Amino acid sequence: MYLASARSLLHFMVRWKGSGDGDGFRVLGPFEVWSGGRPLDLGGPKLRVLLALLAANDGRVVRVGTLVDELWGVDAPPDAHRTVRTYMSRLRRVLAPVGTGLIVTRPAGYLLRLEPDALDADVFERLVTAGRAELANGRPTAAADALCPALALWRGEAYGEFGTAAALRAEGARLHRLRLAATEDRVDAELAAGAGESLVAELTELTERHPGHDRLWRQLMIAQYRAGRQADALETFLRARAAFAERAGIDPPPALAQVHRQVLAGDPSLLGHHTQGTLRPAQLPPDVAGFTGRDRELAELDSALAASGVVICAVSGTAGVGKTTLALHWAHQVADRFPDGQLYVNLRGFTPTGSVSHPATAIRGLLDALGTPRERIPAGLDEQAALYRSRLAGTRTLVVLDNARDVEQVRPLLPGAAGCAVVVTSRNRLDGLVTGEGAHPVVLDLLAPPQSWEMLSRRLSPGRIEAEPDAVAEITNRCGGLPLALAIVAGRAALHPKFSLASLALELRQAARRLDGFTGGDPTSDLRTVFSWSYHELTADAARLFRLTGLAPGPDLTAPAAASLLGTADHTGVRGLLAELARAHLIVEHTAGRYTMHELLRGYATELAGVAGGDDPRLATHRLLDHYLHTAQAAARLSYGPWDHLTVEPSMPGVTPDHLTDRRRATEWFIAERPVLLAAVDHAACHGFARHAWQLAWTMTGFLEARGYLREWAAAQRAALTTADPVGQAHARHGLGHALAAMGRYPEALTELHHALDQFAADDNHTAAATTRLRLGLVFTQQGDHRTAIGHTRHALDLFRAGDHRYGQARALNNVGWGYAQLGRYEPALRLCEQALVLNRELRDACGQAATLDSIGYIHHRLGRFARAATCFREALDVYGHIDHLPCRAETLNHLSDTYRALNDHHRADEALSEARPILESLDHAGGR
Known part of the structure; x- marks a missing residue:
């Protein structure tokens, strides 16, 4: 009877402590009432005290006078008395999601009427009673089945927040005494x-906290003796x-002195008489x-x-991503599918102390959990692993190996059947587990924004x-x-319910360093500390690369860029270091050959770069910017x-630009590196690398124009403009004017170009002045002022x-x-x-050839030579196909379509327009129109 009752209560406890979707009252820790998987907002302190008093007297009437005394003294x-009635009305509204009729009015006062097992303290006491009965009947395994989940219900101090309410202090003290007694019973069951x-x-920790409990001292001595100590x-x-x-x-109690005499005598009765197979572990x-x-x-x-x-x-997955949380949540969900028990061991692969659990230590603990007598456990690791596999053979047991460092630590702990x-x-x-043992890899990624929102909602009240x-x-x-x-942020918000969430967001925003807002009350909830456990496991070279990777602008990094960051030409070695960081989940290879890093890890790496390893962060950044500039x-x-x-200027020593052999590879490089290059311009402008900023922005012009990234193009030039010297400013203004003109913002474009022209003229930079006049001519052409355009362009021709x-x-x-063609000449x-x-x-200038062929085709079309015009347009499109200049290709396709219509070839005309349409759509998507 007791065992059946314990199992039903255990199923309830798993529901309570598992998915969190059970409704009920929780007093064995922070006082909470849950409904629909979320805690209710119970209101102010007096409402919480009032409800806690009712919960502590579940099913019993609490007199109004008692409530008044506890609330106000x-x-x-x-x-x-009238205020108490008002409070009761409020509480009834608060508890409406849980159910109606929970608070019942009686002549003398009020009582809380809960469903069975709706109060965790009741569940705890019933499980403890069931466990003690099983222990008294000589069934220690069944006793542990009840006592372990009973104790697992505790989340902190019972009624701990109600220090001013004497009745609740007394009830909390009673429950804590029962908790300690139940712990002693559970230890007796396992012994x-x-x-x-x-x-x-x-037991060592328990005796330190409760030195007056001789039962705990006896249990510790027996456990040590069984362990061969x-x-x-x-x-x-x-x-x-x-x-x-x-x-x-006083002297030690007689029972404790008796255990002392048994230990001195080597009494075998202390080893216990239960044979293997009697203990079903439930260690989750x-x-x-x-x-x-x-x-x-x-x-x-x-x-x-x-x-x-x-x-x-x-x-x-990376540090802090929730690997243990996921594993335990799933393990609790499927625990009933493993009737022979669940084993858990923390292998301490990444801990504050760096004290990694040796496989022999872990396997010894697992054999103990399976009830293996000490004298039957062999000395060698291989023999212990064989015994462990034998104990699990023919069973359905779930094993959770948490926080492993490497494959070798795990292999001896794997069952064999x-x-x-x-x-x-x-x-x-x-x-190695995937390739050697056929393990199923589950890589844990970051939470999506809706999941992050839901996580905060579950930790805090929905109304908040x-x-x-x-x-x-x-x-x-x-x-x-x-x-x-x-x-961490949710914990801070929960501990300070009067703080607005906006104030917490402001703390994160204003933190001097990125991680300053993510410090908890212990090492496991301090992001710097948690990240450090992975960092300190790296080899020296990988640790150096991790530190410097935090300096890299943009969303990701390649091996050649990382090599320049390190100042080495050994790309193969750098790939090995990147693989080491990826295995440690400090970086992620999100696409082949491209590595990214979480922003909080980047913040940690950046902090380290300034204080560890002896590298000069500024020199490393200079090398990386040189890499991008010279490759671009x-x-x-x-x-x-x-x-x-x-x-x-020549690049710094140690810089190795990407080796690009042809136009196709160059275009592919630009496409892949575009976000990085744009970020590099901003980074250079913000950190005092003005020359890199304007030269990178200028060098990207051809690609950004050809792909239609007009807003990004203009933004890069503006960023360069903010910090450049007069020469750089002139180039940035030219580039900005070029981009603005492409966007149709002609007055602004002319202003920037005239500023650039004035500076180039002052510097006697005739080539740059000529290029700027050429650009001015194009702007006037776009506005239809062809005579002014020709004037600027002829001036440019003279300078060239x-x-x-x-x-x-x-x-x-x-x-x-x-220009002459537009005037009809x-x-x-x-x-x-x-x-x-x-x-x-002669110059093999593909861009120039294509543009000129388009002009010649246009002129032939205007002269009525439609066949020759079509030939010119097709030749221009062939060239544009090689250089992938999207806006010009679309314009030439439109010209070709007009020519085909003039030839009455409407099918080809429609084909040309159909080919232009997706190009124009892609330009719209890129922000070019």
Whole structure:
């Protein structure tokens, strides 16, 4: 009867402590009332005291006078009885989501009428009663089945917040006495079932907290003796004797002295008489209330159970991402599918002390948990592992190996027969388990914004979340989807219910360093400390790369860029270091060859870069910016020609630009690195690298224009403009004017270009002045003022000729020809454009050839030579296809469509427009229109 009752209560407890979706009252820790998986907002302190008094007297009437005394004492107001009635009305409204009729009015007072098992203290007491009955009947395993989950219901101090209410202090003290007695009963049950070593650490702590309890001292001595630590057991007796003498001036109680004599004599009866197989372990730590999201990962774990043989799941992810939380939540969900028990061991792969659990220590604890007598445990690790596998053979047991450091630590702890399942969590990717043991990898990613929002909602009251949506959005954004960061902020908010969420968001925003807002009350809830456990496990070279990677701008990093950051040409070695960081989940290879880092980890790395390892962060940043600038220069030459190419300073020693061999690879590099290059411009401008800022922005012009990223192009030039010297400002103004003109913002474009022209003229930089006049001519052309455009362009042509700048001459000849064509002067226009085409072909300037062929085709079309025009347009499109200049290609397709219509070839005309349409749509998507 008792066992059946205990099991039904255990199922309730799993529901309470598991998914958090059970309704009920929780007093064994912070006082809470849950409904629909969320805690209710109970209101102010007096309402909480009132409800707690009713809960402590569940089913019994509490007199109104008693309530008044507990709420106000001698300071009770004259209308206290009426106020109590008002409070009761409020509480009934608060408790409406739980159910109606919970608070019942009686003539003398009020009572709380709860459903069975709706109060965790009642569940606790019933489980304890059931466990004691099983222990008295000689069934220690069944006793542990009841006592372990009973104790797991505790989350902190019972009624601890109600220090001013004498009745609640008394009830809390009673429950704590019962908790300690139940703990002693549970230890007796596990000792009776054969446990030993696994209890030593817990009992050592308990005797330190409760030195006057001789039962705990006896239990500790027996556990030490069973673990083969006879000398420790004798030393424990000496400490116990000193404690009793100091506290009460008495000798140790007779029962304790008797255990001392048995230890001295080596009494075998202390080893216990239960044989193997009598203990069903239930070692899972409590589940986390309010578990959020992770549906995909839970489904992956569920599907893994369908596999044959030993099921092994390797859960990995970065520090603070919730690996242990996920593993335990899932383990509690499937515990009933493993009737022979659940084993748990923390392998301490990443801890504050760095004290990693050796496999021999872990396996000894697991054998103890399985009730293996000490004398039957062999000395060697291999023999212990064989015995462990034998104990699990033929059982259905779930094993959770938490916080593993590497594969070698895990392998001896794996069962050998089908029916068992293992969940391993680690910050490192345990690739060896996947390849060698067929483990199912489950990589835990960051929470999506809706999941982050839900996590905060579950930790705090829904009303508090709904009242400040903007603050919640900022908090979730700054936490970056990292569950530990969200938990730290939620904990601070819960501890300070009067703080607004906006004030907490402001703390995060104003923190001097990124991680200053994420410090909890202990090492496991301090992000710096948690991150450090992974960092300190790295090799020296990988640690150096991690520190410097925090300096890198942009969303991700490649191996060549990382090599320049380190100042080495050994790209193969750098790839190995990046792989080490990825295995430790300090970076993520989100696409092949590209590595990204969580922003909070980036903040930690940046802090370290300034204080550890001896690297100069500024020199490392300089090398990285040199890498991007010199690679971008090479890519621009290959993709768009050298006609307005900058001459830049040589790179620093240790910089190795990417090796780009052709136009295709150069374009692919620009596409992949665009977000990084734009971030590098901003970073350079903000951190005193003005030359890099304007030169990178200038070098990206061809690519950004060709791809239609007009707003990004303008933003890069503006960023460069803020810090550049006069020369850099002139180039930035030219680039900004160019971008604004492409966006149709002509007055602003002309202002910027005239400023640039004035500076270039003052510096006697004739080539740059000519390029700027050429750009001015194009702006006037776009506005339809072709005569002014021709004037600027002819002036540019003269300057280019004076400087023997042949690329510029070719561009200017084509632009003057285009201007004449717009004025209807087709013959001179054709001569100038044909001169430009010859020069472009000599120079092998693909961009110039395509633009000039388009001009010539336009002129032939206007002269009625439609077949020749179509030929020119098709040749231009062939060239544009190689250089991938989207706006010009779309314009030429439109010209070709007009020509085909003039030839009455409407099918080809429609084809040309159909080909132009997706290009124009992609330009719209890129922000080009």
